[in-house]
Amino acid sequence: MNKVVLITGGAKRIGKSICEKFHKNDFSIICHYNSSDKEANELKEKLNAIRKNSIELIKFDLNDVKNYQSFCDEVLNKYGKVDVLINNASSFFATPLTEDNMSDWDDLINSNVKGPLALTKHLAENLKENSGAVINLSDAMVAKGMKNYSIYAVAKGGLESLTKSLAKELAPDIRVNAVAPGAILLPSDGSSDEEKLISSIPLGRIGNEKDISSAVFHLYKNKYITGQILRVDGGRSLN
Numbered sequence: 001m002n003k004v005v006l007i008t009g010g011a012k013r014i015g016k017s018i019c020e021k022f023h024k025n026d027f028s029i030i031c032h033y034n035s036s037d038k039e040a041n042e043l044k045e046k047l048n049a050i051r052k053n054s055i056e057l058i059k060f061d062l063n064d065v066k067n068y069q070s071f072c073d074e075v076l077n078k079y080g081k082v083d084v085l086i087n088n089a090s091s092f093f094a095t096p097l098t099e100d101n102m103s104d105w106d107d108l109i110n111s112n113v114k115g116p117l118a119l120t121k122h123l124a125e126n127l128k129e130n131s132g133a134v135i136n137l138s139d140a141m142v143a144k145g146m147k148n149y150s151i152y153a154v155a156k157g158g159l160e161s162l163t164k165s166l167a168k169e170l171a172p173d174i175r176v177n178a179v180a181p182g183a184i185l186l187p188s189d190g191s192s193d194e195e196k197l198i199s200s201i202p203l204g205r206i207g208n209e210k211d212i213s214s215a216v217f218h219l220y221k222n223k224y225i226t227g228q229i230l231r232v233d234g235g236r237s238l239n
């Protein structure tokens with residue numbers, strides 16, 4: 001039987017590229033999504049045309065914290081197991097101190113930390129049986145502090161800390177690592193100054209989805225890496 005990977009937020013952008021990378025390497029894909037029904041169904045059609053019954057979709061809002069267990073039960077019902085969990089889904093928005101933003105706390109924490117923790121917990125027994133791996137998606141800029149994004153930065157900082165703690169707690173059965181992307185897909189509203197951004201990146205370019213999905217796959221493949229945060233940012237966080 002093929003190995004099975006669950007990718008959260010997998011319908012588009014970096015998540016979609018991770019789905020395609022694992023699919024190309026003979027994995028069966030469980031693609032979680034929330035609002036991107038159209039993109040998820042298009043991806044399902046595309047991957048099933050390459051290999052029949054090779055992808056299943058599950059729609060779930062990671063703010064629905066009471067139902068994490070039933071979401072994981074549904075995951076295990078799809079192919080009967082999970083070998084790799086990739087916590088890619090993330091909400092991302094500014095929370096400047098000048099605005100009333102305490103209601104944003106739950107949203108940013110749920111998708112970026114509470115969800116990854118709960119999914120790992122509920123799937124751990126099964127991951128253990130399959131000598132599994134967990135890979136979390138952080139953010140290369142989080143260690144530097146992020147002006148106007150303090151809650152998001154707390155959430156990703158928490159995710160990095162969680163990655164290291166769970167790597168210790170779940171060793172030697174399950175490896176837990178993270179990929180921390182740099183500037184990969186810029187906001188489509190033109191709010192970022194691309195030229196200035198590129199000048200801050202030692203490798204001189206914005207990254208792309210494949211730079212991230214290949215790093216995620218590498219962390220899955222190398223069986224002697226756990227508890228690591230791999231910054232894939234063209235060297236930007238060195239500055």
Ligand SMILES: NC(=O)c1ccc[n+]([C@@H]2O[C@H](COP(=O)([O-])OP(=O)(O)OC[C@H]3O[C@@H](n4cnc5c(N)ncnc54)[C@H](OP(=O)(O)O)[C@@H]3O)[C@@H](O)[C@H]2O)c1
Pocket residue numbers: 008009010011012013014015032033034035036037060061062063087088089090091092111137138139140180181182183184185186
């Ligand atoms: N793009 C970059 O340049 C960059 C830079 C640094 C770090 N990262 C990290 O890399 C990962 C992928 O980046 P991305 O830009 O491709 O991510 P994204 O498009 O901003 O978000 C990925 C998916 O997360 C899902 N999501 C958000 N809130 C959710 C919730 N409450 N419940 C369930 N799903 C939810 C959304 O699914 P639906 O669309 O189905 O609602 C969305 O498509 C993220 O963890 C991000 O923080 C990205």
